[in-house]
Amino acid sequence: MPAHFSRRALLGGGAAAAGVAGAFVAGRATEESHAAAATPSAPASYPFRGAHQSGITTPAQDRLHFAAFDVITDDRDDLVELLQKWTDAAERMMAGDPAGTVGPVGGPSNLPPDDTGEAIGLPASRLTITFGFGPSLFRTDDGSDRFGLADRQPAALRTLPHFPADNLDPARSYGDLCIQACADDPQVAVHAIRNLARIGFGTVSVRYSQLGFGRTSTTSVDQSTPRNLFGFKDGTMNIKAEETDDVSEHVWVASGDDPKAEWLAGGSYLVARRFGMTIEVWDRQPLGDQEAFVGRTKDSGAPLSGGGEFTAPDFDMPGSNDTTIIAPDAHVRLVHPDFNDGVRMLRRGYNFVDGTNPLGGLDAGLFFLAFVRNPDTHFIPIQTKMAANDALMEYLKVNGSALFAVPPGARDGEYVGQALFA
Numbered sequence: 001m002p003a004h005f006s007r008r009a010l011l012g013g014g015a016a017a018a019g020v021a022g023a024f025v026a027g028r029a030t031e032e033s034h035a036a037a038a039t040p041s042a043p044a045s046y047p048f049r050g051a052h053q054s055g056i057t058t059p060a061q062d063r064l065h066f067a068a069f070d071v072i073t074d075d076r077d078d079l080v081e082l083l084q085k086w087t088d089a090a091e092r093m094m095a096g097d098p099a100g101t102v103g104p105v106g107g108p109s110n111l112p113p114d115d116t117g118e119a120i121g122l123p124a125s126r127l128t129i130t131f132g133f134g135p136s137l138f139r140t141d142d143g144s145d146r147f148g149l150a151d152r153q154p155a156a157l158r159t160l161p162h163f164p165a166d167n168l169d170p171a172r173s174y175g176d177l178c179i180q181a182c183a184d185d186p187q188v189a190v191h192a193i194r195n196l197a198r199i200g201f202g203t204v205s206v207r208y209s210q211l212g213f214g215r216t217s218t219t220s221v222d223q224s225t226p227r228n229l230f231g232f233k234d235g236t237m238n239i240k241a242e243e244t245d246d247v248s249e250h251v252w253v254a255s256g257d258d259p260k261a262e263w264l265a266g267g268s269y270l271v272a273r274r275f276g277m278t279i280e281v282w283d284r285q286p287l288g289d290q291e292a293f294v295g296r297t298k299d300s301g302a303p304l305s306g307g308g309e310f311t312a313p314d315f316d317m318p319g320s321n322d323t324t325i326i327a328p329d330a331h332v333r334l335v336h337p338d339f340n341d342g343v344r345m346l347r348r349g350y351n352f353v354d355g356t357n358p359l360g361g362l363d364a365g366l367f368f369l370a371f372v373r374n375p376d377t378h379f380i381p382i383q384t385k386m387a388a389n390d391a392l393m394e395y396l397k398v399n400g401s402a403l404f405a406v407p408p409g410a411r412d413g414e415y416v417g418q419a420l421f422a
């Protein structure tokens with residue numbers, strides 16, 4: 001076995017590796033057929049480096065492992081060193097290589113391996129790794145500027161306000177840093193977070209993490225619209241990567257947006273909110289009521305005003321009972337750009353089921369992730385309106401919430417977020 005152990009190298013690894021290589025081929029075949037249905041034109045892997053981080057406009061993969069971290073040192077050099085190591089490992093893992101240069105089984109037997117090994121034989125699985133910085137990285141709750149970053153804190157990077165119906169668990173909220181790992185294979189996403197957490201030992205500790213299955217959005221016109229756990233198509237009107245003007249207007253922070261945070265130009269803001277769904281109660285609602293709450297049909301996803309999935313809703317069309325056919329409290333009316341100063345967001349959330357709750361119901365929901373150019377204009381007003389008036393809210397409980405600034409992509413030779421520390 002060569003010292004530089006490559007997950008790909010197993011393909012040519014000879015007789016000793018034949019069993020594992022067989023698993024690799026089988027895994028790859030499965031993944032390709034799955035991905036073909038989801039995203040026909042997607043490549044097998046994505047580059048880590050570029051103008052923007054991956055995992056934002058990248059076609060949404062089917063699996064998520066998201067983690068938020070507390071930084072447990074006050075040493076700026078240690079933080080920078082961690083970001084350098086994370087950059088290196090992320091670039092390698094996204095290419096389908098082990099997290100470290102030696103690999104899971106290539107090193108000496110008296111040292112811990114620099115890769116944990118559960119991705120041996122697995123392809124890159126379209127892994128993307130996206131890093132974010134929370135408000136508390138810049139200034140702690142008690143005002144401490146532990147890393148000398150306070151004067152570079154983006155104006156919009158603040159703890160999100162308390163919204164009606166929020167019942168936040170601090171252990172599922174906030175965080176100094178976050179990593180979103182998305183892949184078509186859950187083991188690859190978990191492997192990425194596990195190895196980045198391992199590399200961070202002594203500098204960061206995991207504050208919380210969330211697994212997700214079944215994307216609840218489309219971010220490319222090539223993708224079919226998936227369904228959330230209410231059973232409705234979700235992502236129909238999401239911003240797609242191909243809508244480049246809207247991506248520029250609503251997703252990427254532009255140079256000049258925030259003079260104190262020019263380092264964030266080309267980046268974005270990531271909103272993460274854990275919406276528990278009372279699915280047992282939802283499941284007892286009549287189909288017509290469920291459709292009225294959403295404002296779309298459950299079958300095709302068409303607006304209740306008629307047409308097909310992608311037909312624009314007619315919010316003025318009269319219905320019965322002296323009201324419009326798309327009710328005043330229907331979700332798609334309240335969040336539609338026509339009633340929100342034209343703003344759009346790039347949603348990238350995932351379904352989750354985390355076992356059962358104390359009442360014997362499923363602890364299920366939607367881990368809402370959205371990338372926006374400015375949360376003050378593109379998220380907070382819409383979430384405020386939704387929390388106060390949306391018919392869906394009766395079936396939703398938010399117990400996790402966080403906001404992160406997502407730096408632009410790392411160019412050749414850079415580490416992620418380097419401009420913040422320059």
Ligand SMILES: C=CC1=C(C)c2cc3[nH]c(cc4nc(cc5[nH]c(cc1n2)c(C)c5CCC(=O)O)C(CCC(=O)O)=C4C)c(C)c3C=C
Pocket residue numbers: 228230232233234235236237238275294296331332335336337344345365366368379382383386392396
């Ligand atoms: C504050 C923003 C939003 C939150 C929070 C949110 C939660 C949420 N949404 C659904 C289900 C659907 N949402 C749909 C569309 C939609 N949702 C938002 C915003 C938030 N959703 C927007 C901006 C839109 C697009 C509106 C438009 O441009 O027409 C849909 C319809 C299909 C679609 O267009 O994606 C569904 C269904 C759930 C279940 C949920 C919380 C758990």
Ligand SMILES: [Fe+2]
Pocket residue numbers: 331335
């Ligand atoms: Fe929504």
